[in-house]
Amino acid sequence: MKKVYVSLIADFLHAGHIRVLKKAAELGEVTVGLLTDRACAELNDIPYLNYEKRKMVVENLKFVDKVIPQNTASYRENLLKIKPDYVVHGDDWKYNYKRKYREEVIELLKQWGGELVEIPYSKDIKEVKLKDELTRLGITTNMRLSRLRYLLNIKNTLKIMEVHNALSGLIVEHTKLEDNDSFDGMWSSSLTDSTAKGKPDIEAIDLTARLNTINEIFEVTTKPLIFDGDTGGRIEHFPFTVKSLERVGVSAVIIEDKTGLKKNSLLGTEVEQTQDSIENFSNKIRAGKRAQITEDFMIIARIESLILEKGMTDALDRAFAYTDAGADGIMIHSRKKTPDEIFEFVQKFREKDKITPLVVVPTSFNSVTVDEFEKRGVNIVIYANHMLRAAYPGMKKVAELILKHKRSLEAEPYCMPIKEILNLIPGTR
Numbered sequence: 001m002k003k004v005y006v007s008l009i010a011d012f013l014h015a016g017h018i019r020v021l022k023k024a025a026e027l028g029e030v031t032v033g034l035l036t037d038r039a040c041a042e043l044n045d046i047p048y049l050n051y052e053k054r055k056m057v058v059e060n061l062k063f064v065d066k067v068i069p070q071n072t073a074s075y076r077e078n079l080l081k082i083k084p085d086y087v088v089h090g091d092d093w094k095y096n097y098k099r100k101y102r103e104e105v106i107e108l109l110k111q112w113g114g115e116l117v118e119i120p121y122s123k124d125i126k127e128v129k130l131k132d133e134l135t136r137l138g139i140t141t142n143m144r145l146s147r148l149r150y151l152l153n154i155k156n157t158l159k160i161m162e163v164h165n166a167l168s169g170l171i172v173e174h175t176k177l178e179d180n181d182s183f184d185g186m187w188s189s190s191l192t193d194s195t196a197k198g199k200p201d202i203e204a205i206d207l208t209a210r211l212n213t214i215n216e217i218f219e220v221t222t223k224p225l226i227f228d229g230d231t232g233g234r235i236e237h238f239p240f241t242v243k244s245l246e247r248v249g250v251s252a253v254i255i256e257d258k259t260g261l262k263k264n265s266l267l268g269t270e271v272e273q274t275q276d277s278i279e280n281f282s283n284k285i286r287a288g289k290r291a292q293i294t295e296d297f298m299i300i301a302r303i304e305s306l307i308l309e310k311g312m313t314d315a316l317d318r319a320f321a322y323t324d325a326g327a328d329g330i331m332i333h334s335r336k337k338t339p340d341e342i343f344e345f346v347q348k349f350r351e352k353d354k355i356t357p358l359v360v361v362p363t364s365f366n367s368v369t370v371d372e373f374e375k376r377g378v379n380i381v382i383y384a385n386h387m388l389r390a391a392y393p394g395m396k397k398v399a400e401l402i403l404k405h406k407r408s409l410e411a412e413p414y415c416m417p418i419k420e421i422l423n424l425i426p427g428t429r
């Protein structure tokens with residue numbers, strides 16, 4: 001009996017998969033290498049169903065003899081182990097970002113005289129389209145909420161982009177590179193939500209108003225959201241904030257260890273800002289953890305010691321105290337142009353704690369790439385204000401040009417064409 005290998009994600013099983021498997025079964029005994037959730041993430045194809053659920057379906061298909069995990073996007077490990085006579089795949093990967101894996105398969109098969117069998121891709125079934133359709137249908141509150149923890153489990157480092165209204169949410173939802181790479185989630189920033197409302201970033205926008213913004217964003221997106229909870233307010237109030245956030249499907253709140261009138265961290269010591277005591281802030285974390293109703297919601301503690309020039313030892317002491325108090329993650333903030341103090345913190349924290357997710361907000365130290373943060377053990381990178389900052393210069397320029405020229409002709413090059421805006425949102429026509 002010849003050995004046949006088929007690699008599958010099988011998130012949505014459709015006739016295309018069956019055609020591949022049927023062909024494979026005609027050739028011999030079929031082993032399916034089912035991509036693990038991590039391997040799917042490597043391909044920027046986050047499955048709706050986890051490995052176990054997908055396995056349950058695939059191993060009960062009549063053309064399948066055996067299912068084994070494929071731990072990486074590359075087939076190498078499994079092919080070397082099995083040395084199949086045939087690998088069967090749809091021919092679509094000749095033309096898309098998966099072609100490098102195809103080339104590797106061809107090279108590997110040469111070693112033992114195996115053969116790649118490609119069958120014409122099912123033109124009637126476009127998996128990408130199916131996923132798009134599903135995105136359009138939206139997502140349930142619970143599924144969105146739990147998505148952040150799920151992503152943290154299957155990816156080393158998440159890229160999170162700021163949103164301040166539904167339109168910026170749509171941009172974050174749909175921005176994709178050729179290799180399918182996209183943002184993992186959204187950040188509701190207190191700075192940009194306040195600024196968009198023309199108010200200072202001093203906790204002047206109440207939770208109801210913040211939740212209104214989020215509701216509008218959630219109506220048109222499916223990605224998980226991390227909420228900037230500022231100081232979290234009074235200990236007695238924080239539990240209610242946690243419950244409200246969970247109710248709408250927010251995945252995590254980040255609260256910073258400041259007290260009194262909060263000012264934006266990037267102002268640093270230029271303004272008066274008071275750091276909370278370790279004891280008090282730990283109690284706030286505990287109160288939040290006790291209040292939460294779902295298992296997946298995360299409370300992340302943000303340390304302001306470097307912002308307020310209190311030193312590395314203070315920052316680290318606080319980090320360990322806050323994780324002891326139950327924090328699900330630590331955000332370390334800095335307003336230095338260079339990343340040295342952030343890297344030092346990450347290294348020293350990771351010497352003692354390999355698991356707790358670490359969050360950074362590289363607004364000032366903006367030369368560092370996500371890959372570099374990943375290598376150093378950072379799990380969440382938040383681009384905290386860039387959608388709003390990108391929108392403002394364009395709007396200001398156009399306002400000035402129209403005023404100056406007493407007509408809009410000169411401003412047109414800086415504006416999105418009307419035709420494009422009418423096509424932007426589905427359902428406009």
Ligand code: SPV
Nearest residue numbers: 189190191228265266384
């Ligand atoms: C925000 O985006 O509101 C933040 C990050 O809290 S920072 O502005 O850098 O303080």
Ligand code: MG
Nearest residue numbers: 189190191228
């Ligand atoms: Mg903020």
